[in-house]
Amino acid sequence: VNEKYEFCPSYPSQFWVWRQLSDEDLKNQAVFRAKHRIPTLIWRSAENQSVLLRCSQPCVGVRTRNKVDEDFFKLLAISYQQKVAIFDARPRIAATANRVAGGGFENQKFYPYELKFLNIDNIHVVRSGTQRLKRNLMDHIAEKIDTPETWDCWQRHIFAILKGSFDIAKYLNSNTAAAIVHCSDGWDRTTQLVALTQLILDPFYRSIIGFLQLIEKNFLIFGHKFEQRTSISSFNDHEESAIFIQFLDCVWQIWKEDPSAFQFSDFLLQVLIDIAYVNQFGTFLRNNEFERDSENLQEKCYSLWDELLANLDPFQNENFNTDANLIQLQFTQDNIKLWSFYKSKFLYRKQSE
Secondary structure, three states: OOOOOOOOOOOOOOOOOOOOOOHHHHHHHOEEEEHHHHOOOEOOOOOOOOOEEEOOOEOOOOOOOHHHHHHHHHHHHOOOOEEEEEEOOOOOHHHHHHHHHOOOOOOOOOOOOOEOOOOOOOOHHHHHHHHHHHHHHHOHHHHHHHOHHHHHHHHHHHHHHHHHHHHHHHHHOOOOOOOEEOOOOOHHHHHHHHHHHHHHHHHHHHHHHHHHHHHHHHHHHHOHHHHHOOOOOOOOOOOOHHHHHHHHHHHHHHHHOHHHHOOOOOOHHHHHHHHHHHOOOOOOOOOOHHHHHOOHHHHHOOOHHHHHOOHHHHHOOOOOOOOOOOOOOOOOOHHHHOOOHHHHHHHHHHHHH
16 A cells, blocks of 8 residues: 555555555545554564554544544454553643644544553754753763753653653553554654664564664654754754654663663664764665655665674673563663763863864
């Protein structure tokens, strides 16, 4: 249905859907989901067969109901003995306000499933928090750099994302269940949440190759807008936001608590941040698979993955425990620490000026 990217330009040409739904059903459902980003399977547990799905918000502000969308959720409920939960990344007040623009969230009268709001702020609040963090890091001397006033806003952002990810992971691990995750358009907060959930639950994604595949699948293939969020070539500051940096920061927060559960060292995370913000490789160019395929970037540009996989030695974690399975952590906001990578990056910049 999306072979030529006409159904949903920001989705990959191939994605998983329920076999009971025809192409016509999918098209009817798509008009009810923002940017036509319908619920699609992103991960299935090998342990208990739980499933993780991603999508965008329902357009309840324009079309109050959609039969195909409701029937799809009923299929999930039948398959998983009513253990279905919707995790909306936004604060409830923001999700409600989106109705004015045609969006919103699932009405539990028609979607009688658990609905949880994760209170994660949007790209504009994140951009403001990032600017504040940079300014404070450059203004404070090294001895006082970890004081709360230096980075408390950023700390709250990171904690909200981690808490939401662990909530989803706990739900899927404790039940044979279906979790549906969305925000507004489903390509920023949703991407962070589903990627981190898989990292927590699935040890494959804590291997080096698995982690690169995690980024490829969740960020690149499913349309995280790298070009706009990094402002590499679009020069649209209004769309810039450190979503990918936030994700890698969250990975580091988990990594520092249990490094032996990861095959890679935190040096890999630092390299990924640096490369995402330059045009050295074609991997992070443009905003989705459709745009990269249209410009044939795979043939024109070098692949970061090829470069990294050619020599994995610098990224190996010598303390890696191959028996590590599920990440089990009880995160509080006090667990969130300022990533030393930020200190070196911004203090060095201050000194060089």
